[in-house]
Amino acid sequence: MIKKIVPFLMIAVLIVSCKTNKNAALNSDNSMSNLDWNGTYVGTTPCADCEGIKTVITLNNDLTFTKNTQYLGKSTDVSTENGSFSWNKAGNTVTLKTDTASNDYFVGEHTLTHLDLNGKKITGDLADKYILKQQGADTLKDLPWKLVELRGKVIENAPKQPYLILGAADNRVSGNTSCNGFGGEYELLEGNRVKFSKMMHTMMACPNMTIENEFMQVLEMADNYTLVNGVLNLNKGRMATMAKFEIDYFVN
Missing domain, CATH: 2.40.128.270 (Lipocalin)
Incomplete structure (x- = not known):
């Protein structure tokens, strides 16, 4: 009798384990579910032939975005792109898509980090320059x-x-x-x-x-x-x- 019961017990344990792992995955920490990511991010990223690229990105709850850029010291024109974005499976990176291009950004706590063409964080002395900072909706100081x-x-x-x-x-x-x-x-x-x-x-x-x-x-x-x-x-x-x-x- 015991020999017949053991296999059933093992199957039951596996089922419970699978459900637990699945729930753990669903409830695991990720930017998409645990951070207040919607909002506006601002920063100046490095530029090969200008003083820097002033970048303002707004992420909306409906998975659309607006990206404005200006090449400082080169032009006063502001370029505007609109499109949609999607999250990766880990829920920590968004891909901004337009009709002509796509860019990946790692979403941190009040930060948006521009990633390289392989979806990796840029390293080196200029690494911090690729981080955009989220602006508070009711912030008063240090804003134009x-x-x-x-x-x-x-x-x-x-x-x-x-x-x-x-x-x-x-x-x-x-x-x-x-x-x-x-x-x-x-x-x-x-x-x-x-x-x-x-x-x-x-x-x-x-x-x-x-x-x-x-x-x-x-x-x-x-x-x-x-x-x-x-x-x-x-x-x-x-x-x-x-x-x-x-x-x-x-x-x-």
Whole structure:
């Protein structure tokens, strides 16, 4: 009787083992299932004949992507590619596909690493240069905020794109008024309050100084801000928004 039972026990053990291994594989750690990978990744990768390739990649939940690149020191043009991407079996690498090419990227915690043609990580002194960093949706500092509305009017026909950057390391604000570069200091206080001070700018004359004058007035008057879905508003008390900004990684 025992001899007849043993084979059945062995089969049962194998079945349970297979199910356990399968469940372990399904629940194993991988970027696809355990990381908040959807979002925007930014970095400057090496370039053979330019200062670097500024790269901005956005991965969406529906497995589509947008990739913007600019060859620094060579051209101010920004190239845009759209397509779909897929995950590898291990769930740690995505392949971005367009009509003309495909590229592999390793997905880490808040990082996207460009891989070589064999799907391997690039090594050597420049290895870190191939890593793009994920940007937080509600991040305020160290980002190029493009001015898109000023006192309710859409920014149009400006001599140069007005923007500001709030530095994280030194609490300094810098940017362009649409004509002149400017800089100063800022403070972020409790209750989404903000204070700009000691503002200075270059003295170049432009045909239309209206945007510059109003932009600088807003920075003098603003005392609070809101940041919702990647849109930054500067306000005065409970008045209507005085200036509205959106992130533009290629503004300069």
